[in-house]
Amino acid sequence: MHQRLTGFFLVMVIAGGAWGQDILDNLYLNGFISQGYLKSSDYNYLVHNSKEGTPEFTEAAISLMIQPSEKIHIGIQLMGRDFGDSENGEVHVDWAFADYRIRDWIGVRAGKLRMFMGMYNVGRDLDMLRTPVLLPQSVYLETQRDFTLAYEGVGLYGNVCMGKLGTLDYEAAGGTMNVSDAESNFWADIYYMTAWNATDLYAEAVAARYGIPVDQVIAESNGYSHANSYFPWSWGLSGTWNTPLDGLRLNYSFSRFKTKGDFRVLGSVYVPNTSSPLGFDIYSFNERMYWNGIVNMGSSTLEYSIRNFTFTFESITFYPTEENGDIQKSNGGYFMINHQVTPKFAWNIYFSEYYQNADDPDGDEYAKLGLPRWFAYDQYVSLSTRFDITDHWLIKLEVQGHDGIGGLTYVYNPQLYFSPEGQQEYWGMFLAKTTFHF
Amino acid sequence: MKHFLTAVILFCLMTLGASDAFAQVKVIVHMDVTTDAIENDALERIYLGKLSRWPDNSKIIPVMLKQGDTHETFVSDLLHSNTVRFMTFWRQAVFTGRGIPPKSFDSEKELMIYVSKTPGAIGYIDISTPLNGVKTLHLK
Numbered sequence: 001m002h003q004r005l006t007g008f009f010l011v012m013v014i015a016g017g018a019w020g021q022d023i024l025d026n027l028y029l030n031g032f033i034s035q036g037y038l039k040s041s042d043y044n045y046l047v048h049n050s051k052e053g054t055p056e057f058t059e060a061a062i063s064l065m066i067q068p069s070e071k072i073h074i075g076i077q078l079m080g081r082d083f084g085d086s087e088n089g090e091v092h093v094d095w096a097f098a099d100y101r102i103r104d105w106i107g108v109r110a111g112k113l114r115m116f117m118g119m120y121n122v123g124r125d126l127d128m129l130r131t132p133v134l135l136p137q138s139v140y141l142e143t144q145r146d147f148t149l150a151y152e153g154v155g156l157y158g159n160v161c162m163g164k165l166g167t168l169d170y171e172a173a174g175g176t177m178n179v180s181d182a183e184s185n186f187w188a189d190i191y192y193m194t195a196w197n198a199t200d201l202y203a204e205a206v207a208a209r210y211g212i213p214v215d216q217v218i219a220e221s222n223g224y225s226h227a228n229s230y231f232p233w234s235w236g237l238s239g240t241w242n243t244p245l246d247g248l249r250l251n252y253s254f255s256r257f258k259t260k261g262d263f264r265v266l267g268s269v270y271v272p273n274t275s276s277p278l279g280f281d282i283y284s285f286n287e288r289m290y291w292n293g294i295v296n297m298g299s300s301t302l303e304y305s306i307r308n309f310t311f312t313f314e315s316i317t318f319y320p321t322e323e324n325g326d327i328q329k330s331n332g333g334y335f336m337i338n339h340q341v342t343p344k345f346a347w348n349i350y351f352s353e354y355y356q357n358a359d360d361p362d363g364d365e366y367a368k369l370g371l372p373r374w375f376a377y378d379q380y381v382s383l384s385t386r387f388d389i390t391d392h393w394l395i396k397l398e399v400q401g402h403d404g405i406g407g408l409t410y411v412y413n414p415q416l417y418f419s420p421e422g423q424q425e426y427w428g429m430f431l432a433k434t435t436f437h438f
Numbered sequence: 439m440k441h442f443l444t445a446v447i448l449f450c451l452m453t454l455g456a457s458d459a460f461a462q463v464k465v466i467v468h469m470d471v472t473t474d475a476i477e478n479d480a481l482e483r484i485y486l487g488k489l490s491r492w493p494d495n496s497k498i499i500p501v502m503l504k505q506g507d508t509h510e511t512f513v514s515d516l517l518h519s520n521t522v523r524f525m526t527f528w529r530q531a532v533f534t535g536r537g538i539p540p541k542s543f544d545s546e547k548e549l550m551i552y553v554s555k556t557p558g559a560i561g562y563i564d565i566s567t568p569l570n571g572v573k574t575l576h577l578k
Contacts (some may be wrong), residue, residue: 030532067538070497075535095535104483104490114534123530159488167483246518308520340522437529 031062032437034127042427043405044412046134046142047084050429057433058082059125061094074098079125083142094125095150105158112152116171116238118314119251119301121148127435131338131348131386133398134431137378137407138332138354139299139316143189147257148297151175151234169240177231177257191224191263192411194289199267206269206283218280222266226288229261247305254298259320262290293322308340312350317358331358344388353379356406374425375416378407384431393436400429462565463512466550466572470557471496475576482517484560486527487537492558499559500540501549508546512562516577 036057040050047054063077079094081087097111114122118139123129134142141148153175160168203219210217236255243250269283299316315333336350355361355377363373384398403426410417465481467473472494483489484500492498503509505521513524531537543549546563553559554571561572 028532028538032533061533063533063535065532065535065538073535073538077533077535097535099535101490104488122534122536126530126533128533129526129530159483161479161483167479167488169488305519305523308522310523340520343522346522 026067028065028067029063030065030438032060032126032128032435034059034433034435036133036431036433038429038431040427040429042424043408045402045408045429046137047086048412049084054084056082056084058089059127061125063094071101072099081125103158105160107157109155109157110153112150113155113173113175115148115151115173115234115255116236116253117148117255117297118253118299118316119240119249119303119312124149127396127433128394128437131346131396132350132382132384133396133433136314136332136334136336136350136352136382137380138334138352139314141332141354141407143409144318146179146187147177147231147259147295151177153234164244166244167242169242171238172236173255174235175233177234179229179231187227187229189409189411191227191265192221192414193417194263195221195224195265195267196417198265198285198287198289199269202267202283202285203269206271210271212271216272218270220268220270222268225264225266227261227263229259232258232260234258249301249303251301251303252299253301254296256294256296258294260290260292262288264288291322293320295320310336310338310340312336312338319358328356329358330354330356346386348382348384348386350382351379352382353377354407371420372423372425374404374406375420375423376406377404379403392438393434395434396432398429398431398433400431402427402429463508463516463562464565464567465516465560465562465575465577466553466569467561467575468553468557468559469571469573471560471573471575473575475578477578478516478518481577485517485524485540487531487539497558499556501552501556501559501561502540502542503546503549503562504542504544508562508564516562 035055037053037055038047038050038057039053042051044050047056049056059079059081061077061079063075065073065075067073074097076096077094078091080089080091082089093112095112095114097109097113099107099109101107116122120130120135121140124135124140127133134140151173153173155174156172158170160170162168199219199221203217204214207214207217234255234257236253238251238253240249240251264286266286267284271281271283272279273281296319297316299314301312301314304311313333313335315331317329317331319329332352332354334350334352336348338346338348340346357365357376360376363376366375367373380400380402382398382400384396386394386396388394405416405423408416416423465476471492473492480489484498485502490498510521513519513521517524528537528539532539541552543552546567549561550563550570550572553561560575
């Protein structure tokens with residue numbers, strides 16, 4: 001990983017040092033490099049090794065924009081990111097599109113575009129835009145990053161003046177998504193969970209066949225293989241009302257996409273048998289699993305800026321459907337206060353809550369299984385500070401205090417699945433990050 | 439946790455009571471611009487890249503100062519924002535490929551020379567700075 005990103009860094013530093021931003025009248029070069037650190041208590045959060053503390057939180061990007069005529073501009077951004085065991089520094093096209101602004105109220109973009117979702121998804125990787133290290137995980141889930149980040153297709157946008165009612169910024173998107181599932185922790189979680197569940201079911205079937213209790217057999221999941229996921233289409237709409245009250249903006253965004261995929265789950269079950277040369281019989285399975293569904297995401301935002309404060313309320317509902325019927329709907333939201341004390345210093349606090357199952361926010365389903373209700377949610381407070389050392393260099397520090405484990409990834413915390421008793425309800429996280437941008 | 443958040447909100451509300459000092463700037467345009475006055479909302483849209491044409495359909499070319507009191511006053515009093523928020527808006531536009539910020543200058547003198555030579559250009563200077571080859575645009 002580091003060799004890939006190091007080479008990319010060198011190109012960026014040379015580019016940044018040599019040219020700055022506006023290299024020619026109609027040619028613009030920008031970039032950033034970030035290095036972060038994560039340390040959590042009790043659980044691995046967002047990445048596989050946060051409990052030990054990890055610097056595997058590196059991002060770098062370089063963008064080039066050209067404006068060949070008044071109404072047209074073309075741009076591309078290359079980005080490399082290492083976040084735990086996700087992405088591993090692979091440099092990829094983050095966005096690349098041509099923009100033709102026909103009128104102020106309508107323009108068209110074509111190419112690979114950042115997806116809107118909530119008020120801040122478009123800039124979610126841009127540290128220089130906010131005070132917290134990470135956006136609230138109730139709405140901007142890192143685990144769902146793959147399919148909320150960008151789409152390839154066509155977008156319409158514009159700004160409509162509504163007289164005394166203010167103005168409306170709108171966007172419409174249509175296309176497809178090219179998501180790499182091989183290194184995604186979201187897909188890994190689904191695959192592993194399915195493999196573990198399938199192993200348990202298989203063990204029950206084998207035990208029943210022998211007429212013995214299931215706890216007398218040993219079940220072992222061997223994970224998954226040959227995973228593929230596809231997003232044949234996606235579309236979305238977003239509107240931001242810039243109200244006549246200075247600083248008050250309201251947004252609603254909706255997007256919908258089709259997802260299909262398949263993978264193989266592998267496992268073995270061992271049944272004690274004294275007449276067998278090994279002392280047990282072995283049953284192995286290798287089953288192909290499929291999914292085929294549609295995912296909907298709807299978000300609402302209220303943002304009010306007054307003097308050096310910005311107050312934000314934002315909520316999202318994420319409701320997948322499958323051909324066989326509805327599957328679990330999740331939701332979340334947060335309230336955030338940002339105070340820009342001076343141009344060089346800001347602090348931020350937010351309260352975020354995420355519910356795995358929107359229809360069971362109190363965790364009744366977990367309680368029925370004899371597990372704590374706080375398995376169902378993640379409520380946390382984040383406090384962060386940002387220091388702009390220069391116009392191009394910033395440092396951030398952040399602490400989070402969590403109640404509940406509903407936001408954790410099972411594949412990074414397998415004990416939640418295998419021995420759910422004795423877990424900690426309250427846990428914490430520390431994050432630090434520095435970014436250079438030009 | 440609720441008490442803590444309540445305390446934070448109360449602190450913010452108390453801090454909001456503080457008022458910034460008020461200074462004045464004047465908006466200047468190229469001599470050929472046919473408009474003599476502009477709505478404040480239209481000025482905001484121009485500087486956020488959302489309004490690109492004068493009423494006679496000629497192109498608007500906004501320019502700005504990189505920093506300083508005049509810039510801060512313009513952003514706070516006429517754009518109803520602050521310099522950090524304004525800069526953040528354009529950083530997002532640049533880093534997501536969605537827009538190109540107005541050309542910026544180190545001094546009012548450089549800015550005024552550019553406006554005087556560029557048809558459709560609009561900028562701002564301190565109210566005490568004498569005009570040179572440009573005209574003032576009044577706010578409605």
